[in-house]
Amino acid sequence: xxxxxxxxxxxxxxxxGHAHGHHDHDHDHDDNFWSKYIFTTDHKMIAxxxxxxxxxxxxxxxxxxxxxxxxxxxxxxKIPFLEDIIGKWGKDGKLDPGFYLxxxxxxxxxMVFFVLTGGLSGTFSNLLIPLQVxxxxxxxxxxNALSFWFFALSSVVMLISLGVExxxxxxxxxxxxxxxxxxxxxxGSGLGMTLxxxxxxxxxxxxxxxxxxxxxTVLNLRTKGMMMTRLPLTIWAFFITAILGVLSxxxxxxxxxxxxxxxxxxxSFYLSDIFIDGAPLDHAGGSPILYQHLFxxxxxxxxxxxxxxxxxxxxxxxxxxxxxxxxxxxxMIGSMLVIAFLSFxxxxxxxxxxxxxxxLGSVFVxxxxxxxIPSAVKVFNYxxxxxxxxxxxxxxxxxxxxxxxxxxxxGLTGVILGDSAxxxxxxxxxxxxxxxxxxxxxxxxxxxFAGVYHWFPRMYGRMMNKKLGYIHFWLTLIGLYGTFFxxxxxxxxxxxxxxxxxxxxxxxxxxxxxxxxxxxxxxxGGLAQLIFLFNFYxxxxxxxxxxxxxxxxxTLEWTAPIEHLxxxxxxxxxxxxxxxxDYSKPGAPEDFIPQTVPFSETPESNTSHDH
Amino acid sequence: MNILLILxxxxxxxVLVRLANVAxxxxxxxxxxxxxxxxxxxxxxxxxxxxxxxxxxITMFYLINAYSPLMLPVSASEHGVAxxxxxSVNWIVLIITFLITQIxxxxxxxxxxxxxxxxxxxxxxxxxxxxxxxxxxTVVLAALIVTGMREWNDITNKSDKMEGLKIQIYAKQFxxxxxxxxxDKNLGKTNFRLITDANPIGVDSTDxxxxxxxxxxxxxxxxxxxIELVINSRDVIxxxxxxxxxxxxxxxxxxxxxxxxxxxxxxxxxxxxxKNPKFEYVMLCNKVCGVxxxxxxxxxxxxxxxxYNKWLKxxxxxxxxxxxxxxxxxxxxxxxxxxxxx
Numbered sequence: 017x018x019x020x021x022x023x024x025x026x027x028x029x030x031x032x033g034h035a036h037g038h039h040d041h042d043h044d045h046d047d048n049f050w051s052k053y054i055f056t057t058d059h060k061m062i063a064x065x066x067x068x069x070x071x072x073x074x075x076x077x078x079x080x081x082x083x084x085x086x087x088x089x090x091x092x093x094k095i096p097f098l099e100d101i102i103g104k105w106g107k108d109g110k111l112d113p114g115f116y117l118x119x120x121x122x123x124x125x126x127m128v129f130f131v132l133t134g135g136l137s138g139t140f141s142n143l144l145i146p147l148q149v150x151x152x153x154x155x156x157x158x159x160n161a162l163s164f165w166f167f168a169l170s171s172v173v174m175l176i177s178l179g180v181e182x183x184x185x186x187x188x189x190x191x192x193x194x195x196x197x198x199x200x201x202x203x204g205s206g207l208g209m210t211l212x213x214x215x216x217x218x219x220x221x222x223x224x225x226x227x228x229x230x231x232x233t234v235l236n237l238r239t240k241g242m243m244m245t246r247l248p249l250t251i252w253a254f255f256i257t258a259i260l261g262v263l264s265x266x267x268x269x270x271x272x273x274x275x276x277x278x279x280x281x282x283x284s285f286y287l288s289d290i291f292i293d294g295a296p297l298d299h300a301g302g303s304p305i306l307y308q309h310l311f312x313x314x315x316x317x318x319x320x321x322x323x324x325x326x327x328x329x330x331x332x333x334x335x336x337x338x339x340x341x342x343x344x345x346x347x348m349i350g351s352m353l354v355i356a357f358l359s360f361x362x363x364x365x366x367x368x369x370x371x372x373x374x375x376l377g378s379v380f381v382x383x384x385x386x387x388x389i390p391s392a393v394k395v396f397n398y399x400x401x402x403x404x405x406x407x408x409x410x411x412x413x414x415x416x417x418x419x420x421x422x423x424x425x426x427g428l429t430g431v432i433l434g435d436s437a438x439x440x441x442x443x444x445x446x447x448x449x450x451x452x453x454x455x456x457x458x459x460x461x462x463x464x465f466a467g468v469y470h471w472f473p474r475m476y477g478r479m480m481n482k483k484l485g486y487i488h489f490w491l492t493l494i495g496l497y498g499t500f501f502x503x504x505x506x507x508x509x510x511x512x513x514x515x516x517x518x519x520x521x522x523x524x525x526x527x528x529x530x531x532x533x534x535x536x537x538x539x540x541g542g543l544a545q546l547i548f549l550f551n552f553y554x555x556x557x558x559x560x561x562x563x564x565x566x567x568x569x570x571t572l573e574w575t576a577p578i579e580h581l582x583x584x585x586x587x588x589x590x591x592x593x594x595x596x597x598d599y600s601k602p603g604a605p606e607d608f609i610p611q612t613v614p615f616s617e618t619p620e621s622n623t624s625h626d627h
Numbered sequence: 628m629n630i631l632l633i634l635x636x637x638x639x640x641x642v643l644v645r646l647a648n649v650a651x652x653x654x655x656x657x658x659x660x661x662x663x664x665x666x667x668x669x670x671x672x673x674x675x676x677x678x679x680x681x682x683x684x685i686t687m688f689y690l691i692n693a694y695s696p697l698m699l700p701v702s703a704s705e706h707g708v709a710x711x712x713x714x715s716v717n718w719i720v721l722i723i724t725f726l727i728t729q730i731x732x733x734x735x736x737x738x739x740x741x742x743x744x745x746x747x748x749x750x751x752x753x754x755x756x757x758x759x760x761x762x763x764x765t766v767v768l769a770a771l772i773v774t775g776m777r778e779w780n781d782i783t784n785k786s787d788k789m790e791g792l793k794i795q796i797y798a799k800q801f802x803x804x805x806x807x808x809x810x811d812k813n814l815g816k817t818n819f820r821l822i823t824d825a826n827p828i829g830v831d832s833t834d835x836x837x838x839x840x841x842x843x844x845x846x847x848x849x850x851x852x853x854i855e856l857v858i859n860s861r862d863v864i865x866x867x868x869x870x871x872x873x874x875x876x877x878x879x880x881x882x883x884x885x886x887x888x889x890x891x892x893x894x895x896x897x898x899x900x901x902k903n904p905k906f907e908y909v910m911l912c913n914k915v916c917g918v919x920x921x922x923x924x925x926x927x928x929x930x931x932x933x934x935y936n937k938w939l940k941x942x943x944x945x946x947x948x949x950x951x952x953x954x955x956x957x958x959x960x961x962x963x964x965x966x967x968x969x
């Protein structure tokens with residue numbers, strides 16, 4: 017094969033080895049295992065690295081959730097094999113209350129950061145940005161590889177923290193000081209917390225390296241004709257997400273560093289007037305509220321860092337499979353921009369009852385509820401895209417529809433939580449757990465699944481099994497709603513989150529039934545993921561070979577050869593002549609017109625509104 | 628309980644066995660079958676969409692109906708009633724929106740399944756429609772925002788207007804303590820450096836206001852009293868959560884937080900209301916504060932005013948000898964009180 021002339025991959029001497037598919041026997045002596053799979057700078061391989069790491073982390077975090085769900089449903093029952101799995105923390109099948117908190121904390125941390133931030137953006141921004149904007153690779157392949165390696169390192173540190181003597185971090189994924197600052201307060205705030213902070217610092221570095229790369233690539237490496245208004249919504253979503261990350265993650269870094277100082281160097285940013293372990297501490301003048309402000313200044317944009325890529329993937333998948341242009345392309349971009357902007361001015365809604373000035377509370381109610389407007393626009397646009405469509409029910413389409421459904425359900429309960437007066441009584445209850453697991457957890461993971469099923473052929477050159485995909489979807493949908501919907505009732509009954517057991521509260525006895533239902537559905541949903549796991553790795557090796565454009569989609573990635581090559585396209589880069597959503601255009605012979613087809617070739621379908 | 632666990636495991640195993648079959652069958656399918664295959668998938672999945680919608684909605688309303696008796700009883704505080712009303716208004720708006728959008732979503736998915744003889748409607752933009760679904764949510768939300776904010780301001784702005792019956796709630800890892808004012812209606816100053824076994828709140832004995840302060844290990848409030856909770860913590864963040872009163876406020880080390888409210892139902896009245904003679908109010912810690920967080924609570928009672936006054940007299944003073952001596956040597960009574968607290 018020929019070496020591509022593009023300057024952006026001038027750094028990659030090993031370029032031509034990537035012409036071979038992932039599983040073909042490699043005859044190319046320039047390319048060994050290390051340079052191909054490990055220290056690669058090829059965005060497609062880096063995307064796979066992110067995805068596989070994220071899948072591993074996701075299963076780990078899901079497994080943790082099943083352990084604590086069983087504890088919550090059957091607090092008095094011994095869990096068989098528990099001691100074999102988690103050792104001293106599960107002595108005689110009884111989960112240790114401190115380790116329960118650790119599981120909750122690490123489950124949240126892994127899911128939010130490692131799966132839905134690193135895994136989702138890392139996989140799909142990497143895979144799709146160069147392929148959909150028509151670039152040879154990311155702006156900097158080296159920084160991109162570094163981004164993955166920081167991510168991998170950060171994952172390893174997080175995993176190591178699970179094994180330390182005093183246990184992993186256990187103050188909840190938000191790690192509020194003073195609890196997280198004082199090892200006297202909880203064992204998990206010892207070495208486990210130190211490792212948590214190191215892991216997060218590495219993660220932030222990874223996220224920033226990725227983010228600046230995504231932004232630069234979208235702005236500078238678009239191929240000829242790829243105007244910003246011709247970008248697929250996926251790219252818009254990744255682009256806006258990357259900007260959010262670059263602006264907000266440094267604030268988390270600041271929050272973490274100040275916490276490190278408080279923990280290890282005797283400063284008092286977050287600590288004041290503390291008497292613990294029979295002695296007063298010398299810290300004076302700090303405020304725990306400061307940490308919450310800093311944390312949620314990242315924490316809220318983080319919700320959209322998780323959600324926007326999923327919405328972007330769903331936009332593409334829903335449009336392709338409805339064989340219909342996405343409705344309101346510009347409104348979709350506009351609403352994402354508005355959501356992104358608002359996400360920076362709503363963080364206080366996590367703090368209505370933390371002692372923040374109540375006047376600030378009212379300001380945050382106002383900004384928070386405004387988010388509902390662009391979100392409503394997005395939902396109606398998705399629904400209108402389905403209307404009079406011609407829907408192909410592929411697994412990715414099912415997950416796309418599932419995403420819209422959970423986005424609605426979870427979004428609506430957000431209106432209640434965002435209303436400070438209503439928040440008073442449901443703050444930190446299971447209502448909150450239900451809300452964010454549906455709107456952020458489920459929607460984002462549905463978007464991720466939609467993306468995996470849709471772009472699997474692009475990643476591995478083979479198709480995933482559809483039937484298994486259908487079973488996976490329906491069990492997941494039922495599992496998720498069955499798990500998280502009943503939690504609303506627990507919250508409305510005043511049940512606090514992060515409780516190891518409710519056995520000492522007579523008023524909650526009647527609710528134990530709901531906890532059984534939740535746990536059984538969680539187990540069903542968990543088992544359904546094994547189907548996915550099997551399908552993913554089975555299809556990688558034995559799946560049906562993909563054709564060039566299996567979903568008959570318009571975007572550029574389907575014009576690149578199935579066999580991966582470093583540089584994406586042999587010869588010249590494709591040129592773009594139209595927007596990506598010309599599906600079922602009246603007059604056109606096929607129900608799709610790829611972006612590379614010039615208007616001069618489609619006189620029969622051209623209109624005066626073409627863009 | 629175990630049956631459910633076993634069922635889940637059995638179910639999971641069955642699924643996995645089925646998986647292997649499906650994978651084997653699927654790999655046999657040839658290219659020609661693929662279109663027919665997709666057609667049948669479209670049919671089954673579109674039916675699935677409609678079924679999920681119908682079964683889902685029925686289940687939802689069934690659950691709402693079945694579980695509403697388990698929800699919190701009528702609010703035992705004045706502002707709580709207003710919060711509950713606001714909540715009901717919100718639910719009406721949200722459930723209507725939920726029904727409209729979910730029904731449209733799943734119904735369209737059901738109705739517009741693929742048909743090779745048909746083309747989608749090439750419909751990519753409509754300013755009028757988009758204006759409608761931008762403006763309607765804006766108006767509805769504006770109404771919700773305004774009513775919500777008014778309620779919030781009513782609840783939180785009381786500190787300027789009124790002088791409540793001050794009750795301090797002092798949190799430490801895994802115990803709440805309450806402190807009541809005496810005749811002077813003021814709480815004495817505290818300082819965390821003064822904390823000792825005998826003085827678990829660190830009350831400053833040199834402050835005149837602390838002389839008649841009363842300490843207790845339960846929260847007792849008079850019905851109809853304007854209560855001002857003065858909330859502090861000595862170690863980590865805790866949260867004072869009184870679900871039956873729709874009250875919640877974090878206890879933050881290094882600062883004081885407050886919550887004003889008026890209990891309107893005594894414990895006895897609530898026992899009648901809930902038809903549960905064993906009903907008791909409870910205060911929970913609702914911010915993760917350590918390993919025993921889940922057991923951090925305090926009993927709460929609301930009684931008539933005269934009973935309240937009688938109860939208050941029976942509780943120990945923080946410094947039983949404070950009137951005689953500012954050094955406040957711990958006495959037997961005090962030691963007894965603190966043992967209870969521990």
